[in-house]
Amino acid sequence: MLEPANTAAAPRGKLHAIVAEFDDVTAVTEAAKRVRDAGYTQFDVYSPFPIHGIERAMGVRSTRLPWIVLACGLSGTAGALLLQWWTNAVDYPFKISGKPLFGIPAAIPITFELTVLFSAFAAFLGMFALNRLPRHHHPIFEHPRFKRATDDGFFLAIEAADTRFDANRTRELLQSLSSHPIVACDEPADDGATPRWVRAGLVSVAVVALIPFALALASRFQDSSKPPFHIVGDMDWQTRYRAQAANPHYADGRAMRPDVAGTVAFGELATDQVLATGKTGADWTTKIPLTVDAALLQRGRARYGIYCAPCHGIAGYGDGLVAARASELQEPTWVPPASLHDAVVRGRAAGQLFDTILNGVRTMPAYGRQIPRDDAWAIVAYVRALQRSQNATTEDVPPAARAAMGL
Amino acid sequence: MNTIPATSNARLGPLATRLRTFALVVALVAAAAGLWLGHARGDGFQRFQHAWLLACAFFLTVSLGALFFVILQHLVRAGWSVVVRRLAELMAANVVVVALLLSPLVVLAAMGDGSLWPWADPAAAEHHPLIAKKAAFLNGQFFAIRCAVYFGAWILLSRWLLRRSRQQDEARDTLPTEALERRAPPAMVAFAVTISFASFDLLMSLSPEWYSTIFGVYVFAGSVIAFVATTILTLRFLQSRGILRGSVGVEHYHDLGKLLFAFTFFWGYIAFSQFMLIWYADIPEETHWFHVRFEGSWAYVSALLLFGHFVLPFAGLLSRHAKRNLGVLTFWAAWMLVMHATDLFWLIAPGVTHGGALVDVLDVLAFLAVGGAWTFGLALHAADRSLVPVGDPRLHESLAFENL
Structure with a gap:
């Protein structure tokens, strides 16, 4: 007998999944294999700890995540190189320590960091996106005993979205695998839509987060008689020698350094x-x-x-x-x-x-x-x-x- | 899992004797030929000494990588690695062979022969002010003392690790393992200090005017690569002879592959860190060392290291499927060993190969001699005892280990 998960008279949505409970790893793994062999693809196994080999038993295909990470990592590599090449060698060419305008060794640290950053973001956010996270609710929680999945319960849920899903045949399959009662979990009546107060809160946070940017933008178009606000003071007031000042660090006492004997400044080589x-x-x-x-x-x-x-x-x-x-x-x-x-x-x-x-x-x-x-x-x-x-x-x-x- | 298949066929058996005989013959023949050819050069054994140092450095790094690995497993109480740890313990304990083979070079330096380490010649300091400034550290007597300390520490430590691990094979309690875990942290500190200074002394001081504080880490990175690659190849060899088939599986290879991959990248990271600071600062006394290695045919060796030691294996080992495919993994392990030898050649030989990056027949002979002796020592240490720590409290965990 198919037991409804919700005994309360709350309004209910359409069927989400039919759930069976198992006592141990062996039973749930065996059940996963049977469900897989029956041709189902839209089903999931819930357990208190990772089960080695469950992906194989469920017939889960390899995740696309590594390819996403690789693509994003390579984008980071290319983006970092392009950014440094454009800023240093094209848009604002400026010689530093006689190095090439675009020196690969100097560009590697940023390239490395950006590759790692993009890869990490892709792995983290990609995992969330592929798992359709975050979500505040899942119909599986309608199962009255589902909390055991954090302790000693093992569950297998075949989702109604599966093309082979048939309420009666699927239930019979699960009943043949599990001695526990089979439970049907329904979608919430509102299809799991995010509650209004949560949405309002998120929008408020987003609006508040925009305020500093709005203020910064506004100040770009306003005249002010106040002194400028220096965020990084020691970049605005650097310790330095003035051109004609004396500098005790050099034998000749001059702050302005003459060219080193036998050297030529860039672009000043006397070929003519x-x-x-x-x-x-x-x-x-x-x-x-x-x-x-x-x-x-x-x-x-x-x-x-x-x-x-x-x-x-x-x-x-x-x-x-x-x-x-x-x-x-x-x-x-x-x-x-x-x-x-x-x-x-x-x-x-x-x-x-x-x-x-x-x-x-x-x-x-x-x-x-x-x-x-x-x-x-x-x-x-x-x-x-x-x-x-x-x-x-x-x-x-x-x-x-x-x-x-x-x- | 009531019967442990690991204990069956986990010994060298008759292979030990054959291995010992074969390795010893190779070692003796190659050493004799090398000494004779080296003498015939008439350069006071200078080329031979470089070849010998290269060969010793290669097998020393394998042993030191193994020592690091063993200490690390006890430090983090690793479970997966138990079935391969005994091999590492044997390789680490085998450092005594390198100590014996390297000692003649150290004695020569202590006696003032500067044909290998230029500073060893007391006259060198008179010609070079930088060497003169370092004479308090770089002098024959102090050098010999330091070498004795490094090798003494490594031999004592590695033998203790092997002895305790074998005690655990027989023990009814876990006291030997607990002792190993308790001593692992100070052992790791001792290892870090000794490998760093030994790298400065044995390899960096070949160019005594040059220095790089990261050099020890660079050699360390290569050491772990050498050890992991050697372990993968050794396991493949032993399993092809039917040994260790019951204990080591694809999951363990996968983890060794991860280590190989990680340290391949680590090596690239450290190598580049060393290069970039010197490139950016552009100080002649520092750039000189790279300049020598970017000139003539050495430039090709440098490029080979960049691509062969880093870019290609990084791409090749990136995928999980590559690490779990034993054929592919074995290829990269062999490849990385060749690259590690190239790396050491790149570190050691530029001082003596004036005509460019040419591998000498002496290099090959020295490699065969030291390699033969090292293999002989390894078989001797392994004897006919179990190659799996059968009494280890985490053996079950290691046997049941799964990555996925």
Whole structure:
């Protein structure tokens, strides 16, 4: 006789499974084999402890989980490599300790961690998903003796979802296997839907969890007179030496380190002798080795304004602010800077001007540390333009403009 | 399970005598040929010493891996491994053979012969300031004392482990097992310290100017691989002769396969950790050691280690089905032993093979000589006694062991 699990008059849903109880491992394993051989696939065995070999007895196919874990692990590997390659070598290329922009050895730790992380998540969450967890209720708990499954009871439940399920024949099969009463477990009347208060609670938690993100987003579009909030203080205020400060750790006491002798900074290898030294063989080049265009002249003008104008003056007459102040104070050791419009300076080759900027001359210091090579050439181009502007003849004015100026 | 099938056919029987005779003949012939050829080189036995150290290191790592395994089983009171533990105990106790074979090299170093360990020559310190700074540690006398301590500790420990385990075979109570479990923690500490320093002394000091604090762990990782692989092959050999068929089954192979897989990855992890820090810091005195191994034909050996010692076996042993398929597992065990030998060759030989990564006939002869002697010792230790700890309180658990 099929005993209903619910004796109370609670409303009941459709049949979930027919459950048989067994006394020991041997009996339940034997029953599992019989049920398997009868062609059932949608059934489960419940026991207080893992039973070795029960998967075989039940005919459970190997889980797909390892493949999911493998796929996710490989995604982690590929994702980590792509992320590091993109950020370090493409989006924001930045040389660190002279290592390649995308150095495989440096990328391995993150790749390893991400592979492990993705695999672990896949194993953990995949197991939950494949078992259709979490769920707050299962119809098997309707069985009045099911709590014994945590102690000394062994149960076998054939689910109604099985294609071979037939209430009468399935019951007869189980009755032939077990001496205990066979119990039918029904779905709850509401199909096991999550109770409203649980759903409300979950939604509330989700909403509360979004608040910090909403606040962060809002602050992106608001002006504030308060000082910024520093989450990681020692990244915002790092201990460091300022460029011109003294550093007792070095013999020469300088915080700013000169290049190590015999080394070349990345991208500064002098493969072109003219470009690097301003010389062709032993002679100064007269031609600027870069394409002289408006962009180069603008660059030269800006660099000239920063580095040269303080002494040489904006127009190049040697009357810059520093020079003017020094002669005003009548400094005895002050040597006035040269006017760039002297015949001597005008007669100098472009290469020599370039060399003077980088390496200095007489009392003029070398600017090679501050001014990159191409910028020095830009300054030379601008100086040439300045010189021409201050020593121009009528022929230099375009004919059309000449008429307008009444020349 | 009332009658224990494990006790039937768990002895070497007539195989012991044949094994001993065969191994001894191989050892003596190979040793004689090796010594004669080594002498003929006229290099003061320098090449021969390297080959001999390589062979000794190989079988020493197998014995030390076994020692680790035995201590570990007692430490965690493992049940599954009881049926294979006696083999490990025998291999561990067999470290005495390596001690005997390695001692001539240690004596030579103590007498100031720097052809193997360069620092052993007192003149070396005069030429190299780094060696001079390490002279307080790296000198012949202290080195010989340390070697005596390492090998003394290993021999005493392994013999005690074997003796107690055999006492348990006969005992009516479980007192011997309890003693083993009680002493396992300090034994494990002693093992960690000794294998680490022995690696520094025997292998790392071949390049005395170089150092790597993780080196001991690197050698340890290789040791466990060597031991597990040797055990798998030994079990397969014995079972093919009808021995241990009643006790060791696919479940035990599966677990040995897991250990092989785990330590293959562990080796890769440690090897990379050692490499990456040196690569990143880029300090000449450290990079030199790798630089030598990335030049010429040594680069191919380095690549072989990366793929053969790590990538391929990792992929090959990843699946449960591979570990439970005895043919596949045996292949990987043999493969890993070859890789372990390659690894030691990579550690030891670059100092002496100036022409590139060429295996010398002396390497082969030394390997046969030491391997023969080691096998001889193993058969001697096994005698005609049970290869299964028949009195172990967890034997039933081990016999009934199932992974799935």
